[in-house]
Amino acid sequence: MLEGLLIGLQTALSIQNLLMVIAGCLIGTFIGMLPGLGPMSIIAIMIPVAISMGDPSAALILLAGVYYGAIFGGSTSSILLNAPGVAGTVASSFDGYPMARQGKAGKALTIAAISSFAGGTIGAILLMIFAPALSSVALLFHSSEYFALMVVGLSAIAAFAGTGQVAKAMLMTVLGLIMATVGEGALFNLPRFTMGIMDLQSGFGFITLAMAMFALPEALFLVLKKKEMSGDSGEISELRISGAEAKAIAPVIGRQSLQGFFIGVLPGAGATIASFLGYAVERNIATKEEQDEFGKGAIKGLAAPETANNAACTGSFVPLLTLGIPGSGTTAILLGALIALNVTPGPRLMIDEPQVFWAVIMSMFIGNLVLLVLNLPLIPYIAKVLSVPRNYLIPFILFFTLMGAYIGQNNATELLILVAFGVCATALKFADYPLAPLLIGFILGGMMEDNFARSMQLYDGVAFIWERPMTLGLLVLAVILVLLPSFRARRAKLRAQGVADGD
Amino acid sequence: MALDRWIALILLGICLAYGYTAWFMMDAGLAPFMRRAPIWPSSFPKVLSVLAIISCLIILLGFEKGEPKIGEIDYRRLGDYHIGQAMLLLALMVAYALLLRPFGFLGSTMGFLVIGSAILGERRWIIMIAVAAIATFIVWYLVQQVLGIYLRPLPGFLGG
Numbered sequence: 001m002l003e004g005l006l007i008g009l010q011t012a013l014s015i016q017n018l019l020m021v022i023a024g025c026l027i028g029t030f031i032g033m034l035p036g037l038g039p040m041s042i043i044a045i046m047i048p049v050a051i052s053m054g055d056p057s058a059a060l061i062l063l064a065g066v067y068y069g070a071i072f073g074g075s076t077s078s079i080l081l082n083a084p085g086v087a088g089t090v091a092s093s094f095d096g097y098p099m100a101r102q103g104k105a106g107k108a109l110t111i112a113a114i115s116s117f118a119g120g121t122i123g124a125i126l127l128m129i130f131a132p133a134l135s136s137v138a139l140l141f142h143s144s145e146y147f148a149l150m151v152v153g154l155s156a157i158a159a160f161a162g163t164g165q166v167a168k169a170m171l172m173t174v175l176g177l178i179m180a181t182v183g184e185g186a187l188f189n190l191p192r193f194t195m196g197i198m199d200l201q202s203g204f205g206f207i208t209l210a211m212a213m214f215a216l217p218e219a220l221f222l223v224l225k226k227k228e229m230s231g232d233s234g235e236i237s238e239l240r241i242s243g244a245e246a247k248a249i250a251p252v253i254g255r256q257s258l259q260g261f262f263i264g265v266l267p268g269a270g271a272t273i274a275s276f277l278g279y280a281v282e283r284n285i286a287t288k289e290e291q292d293e294f295g296k297g298a299i300k301g302l303a304a305p306e307t308a309n310n311a312a313c314t315g316s317f318v319p320l321l322t323l324g325i326p327g328s329g330t331t332a333i334l335l336g337a338l339i340a341l342n343v344t345p346g347p348r349l350m351i352d353e354p355q356v357f358w359a360v361i362m363s364m365f366i367g368n369l370v371l372l373v374l375n376l377p378l379i380p381y382i383a384k385v386l387s388v389p390r391n392y393l394i395p396f397i398l399f400f401t402l403m404g405a406y407i408g409q410n411n412a413t414e415l416l417i418l419v420a421f422g423v424c425a426t427a428l429k430f431a432d433y434p435l436a437p438l439l440i441g442f443i444l445g446g447m448m449e450d451n452f453a454r455s456m457q458l459y460d461g462v463a464f465i466w467e468r469p470m471t472l473g474l475l476v477l478a479v480i481l482v483l484l485p486s487f488r489a490r491r492a493k494l495r496a497q498g499v500a501d502g503d
Numbered sequence: 504m505a506l507d508r509w510i511a512l513i514l515l516g517i518c519l520a521y522g523y524t525a526w527f528m529m530d531a532g533l534a535p536f537m538r539r540a541p542i543w544p545s546s547f548p549k550v551l552s553v554l555a556i557i558s559c560l561i562i563l564l565g566f567e568k569g570e571p572k573i574g575e576i577d578y579r580r581l582g583d584y585h586i587g588q589a590m591l592l593l594a595l596m597v598a599y600a601l602l603l604r605p606f607g608f609l610g611s612t613m614g615f616l617v618i619g620s621a622i623l624g625e626r627r628w629i630i631m632i633a634v635a636a637i638a639t640f641i642v643w644y645l646v647q648q649v650l651g652i653y654l655r656p657l658p659g660f661l662g663g
Contacts, residue, residue: 167567168507171514171558174551178521181548188537188544193524223592223623224584392634395619398596399612406603407646410653415600419593430578431507449547456542486567 004350005128008358011057012366020062021363025370028069033077039070039088040329040436041215045400047207047337048407056341057356061363063334064317068120068367071271071313072375075112075306080105088271088309091279095294095301102297110241111299112306113376115253119307120368122257123264123314127321128361130265131350135322138347144455144464146323148474150448153325155478156266157437159485166485169437172428176438179204180445199413206336208405208418209442213435214329215401216422221429222394241299249303252282260308264315266327271309271316278308314364321345321357325444329436332443506578508563515559522552591622607657612639 011017024046031042046066050059074089079096092112099108141149154177158169182193183203194200256278263274282304283294294301319327324346326332338345343356350357405418425435455464455471466472525548533543561567577583599615606614616635617628625631647654 167558167561171511171555171562174555174558175514178518178548178551178555181551185544190532190544192529192544192548193521220589220592223589224581224586389625391620391623391625392631394592394623395616396638398592398619399615402596402599402615403642403646412600412603415603416597419596419600423593427506428510431505431510433507433510452547453542456546457540460541489567 004132004354004358005362007355008360008362011355011359012061012362016055017058017061017359017363018366020058021065021367022370022374024062024065025069025072025367025374028066028071029073029076029371029375030069032070032073039067039074040210040333041218042066042070043330043333043337044207044210044215045404047210047333047340048404050337051340052407054341056338056343056353057359059337059341060334060343060356060360061367063337064360064363065367065370067313067330067334068116068310068364068371071309072113072116072371075116075309076109079108079112079302088275088312089305090272091275091305092302092309094279094305095296095298098295098297099299099302104297107241107299108302110376111245111249111302113372114241115249115256115303115306116310117368117372118253119257119260119310120314120371121365122254123261123311124361124364124368126258126261126311127314127318127364131318131322131357131361134318135347135350138323141347141470142455142468143451143458144468144471145474147448147451147455148471148478149323150325150444150451151478152474152481153319153327154437154441154444155481157327157440159481165432165434166482168433170482172433172435173437173441176441176443177445177448179209179438180442181449185446185449199411199417204417204442205405205414206340206443208414209421210333210336210439211401211404212418212421213425213439215397215404216418217426217429217435219394219397219401220422220426222390222397245299249299252300252303253307256282256304256307257311260311261315263308264312264327265318271312271328274312274315275305275309278304310368317360317364321349321360322347324349324447326440329439332436332440336443508565511559511562515556515563518552518555518559521548522556525549525552588622588624592619595619595622604655605658608643608654609639609656610658612642 012021027046028039028042031045032039043063043066046063050062053059053062071088075092075096078089078093079100096108096112099105154173155170158166158173180203182200184191184201191201259281260271260274260278263277264271279301282300283291286294286300290298290300313330316326316328316331319325320331320335324335324344326335335345343349343353401422402415402418405414406412428435456462458464459467464471465475525545529545529548530543537543595615595618599611602611602614613632613635616638617631620631620635643654643656647656
């Protein structure tokens with residue numbers, strides 16, 4: 001591990017990569033602050049830039065910096081304006097905004113910065129410990145287990161979607177898988193489902209799809225909404241926190257770093273769930289007097305979600321880097337970028353390209369440090385971004401989405417596909433269909449089919465399902481994950497009707 | 504019928520067409536040696552089409568009852584929002600896609616940014632044009648010179 005750390009330091013501390021971390025964090029913070037633009041949109045917009053750099057370590061470092069910056073920027077706008085730019089920072093506004101209203105905006109931002117730093121750093125240490133262990137287990141996996149693991153990952157995403165949403169999330173996932181089958185597969189040199197259109201021979205462009213699913217609908221929602229996104233950014237004073245306050249939030253940060261990290265590792269449960277759960281847990285274990293403070297500007301209530309969401313962001317890198325399976329929309333986009341750069345994340349990553357793996361981990365430390373050092377003094381100026389007029393902002397967001405799709409393919413048809421899918425995605429968003437599962441399904445689709453085909457060929461049929469116990473176990477787990485929510489909903493309904501249940 | 508079920512109905516149609524292609528049409532053109540393989544190009548799509556149709560039907564028939572939730576935007580009252588502006592911006596994006604090659608990058612992008620802010624209600628023309636021109640040139644310079652991706656700057660008849 002020490003050797004790896006040194007390799008990572010060597011790569012991450014080169015001038016170019018340090019600049020990448022700083023640039024990524026700054027870009028992420030600035031854009032993440034704009035309400036309506038989440039980390040997925042920002043990373044999707046940044047991908048063409050990252051890919052054209054050609055160096056996978058530098059690209060991943062840049063994108064990881066953008067990711068952290070976006071989460072941090074999102075908390076700035078939820079604290080100052082009560083307008084979270086990112087779902088993962090909604091919980092931060094529960095106590096952050098009341099603090100800002102009481103004139104303690106500076107203190108709130110400082111607490112957010114410190115908790116984010118601690119969450120991210122502890123998360124990176126845990127990643128360093130768990131990723132190598134997990135990837136040595138993953139080396140025992142065959143293609144059939146990989147296939148089963150992806151099925152588990154995708155069903156977990158559907159299962160965590162919430163009540164009344166499981167079928168929708170499942171449909172979106174399957175739709176993503178279906179879209180991945182369009183075009184020529186690597187296994188069979190046959191164009192499939194292209195409807196005779198030449199432009200579909202190579203399948204749908206992943207960047208185009210990412211832009212259409214996230215950036216475009218969010219920009220259209222900004223247009224549709226009447227509310228101007230301006231608010232009382234006001235004066236920012238009182239940046240310091242007292243020793244007593246630091247003592248109060250230290251245990252919260254410790255607990256939430258661990259909890260957030262492990263929630264982040266689970267597929268489908270990312271920063272959003274981690275932050276809400278972190279808030280709920282801290283509220284429940286607080287003393288009676290402190291509980292009354294929650295929601296009215298409690299420092300613990302701000303520190304908990306901030307720590308948890310950053311730790312979860314780090315945790316979500318574990319399945320990506322060790323198994324090559326993204327657990328969230330953001331890591332799915334990162335996976336797509338990595339594949340475009342000819343790096344295949346998975347258990348072999350640490351052996352084949354240790355400099356990529358360790359450089360990413362080291363850049364997480366550096367990125368967190370940059371965010372803390374750079375953003376604390378810059379907080380009053382950063383808040384100025386919120387005063388950019390919407391009339392200028394929206395055309396630029398739309399333009400960057402178009403450019404992102406165009407640069408990748410240099411093909412104007414791609415832009416039309418982008419607009420068409422963007423309209424479809426907006427309609428889906430109106431009807432409350434989750435969009436991230438579609439993209440995750442799309443990105444995993446090709447890999448899933450390859451692994452499925454390989455196991456079919458090795459076992460000459462579907463016998464691999466029962467001949468390999470681990471595969472069977474994983475597939476059973478996947479079925480349970482999908483059926484569990486509806487079973488629980490059914491039981492709750494029966495109980496509500498007064499019917500006694502079996503246990 | 505609520506919008507989510509309408510969407511499920513449309514998706515059901517798409518999935519049925521997909522499933523029909525996978526089950527009945529794709530295998531016809533399969534080479535003889537491929538027929539002996541345990542997996543065909545249509546195997547995975549066949550499984551997917553069944554799963555997709557099942558989930559469409561679950562939503563369509565309302566087996567999974569969730570409380571009706573109004574999201575950020577209530578689509579039943581779309582008229583209350585700036586729907587006109589959104590439609591115009593979408594049309595502008597389509598126009599940009601079609602005119603990018605013939606008009607060149609610099610001209611069409613400047614036009615896009617200026618008209619885009621005009622649609623949103625901005626009327627300070629001089630600032631708009633200045634901002635658009637500077638931004639267009641910076642983006643063109645970065646993409647063309649720094650990243651090395653060719654973008655035709657000027658219209659074709661000017662030799663761009």
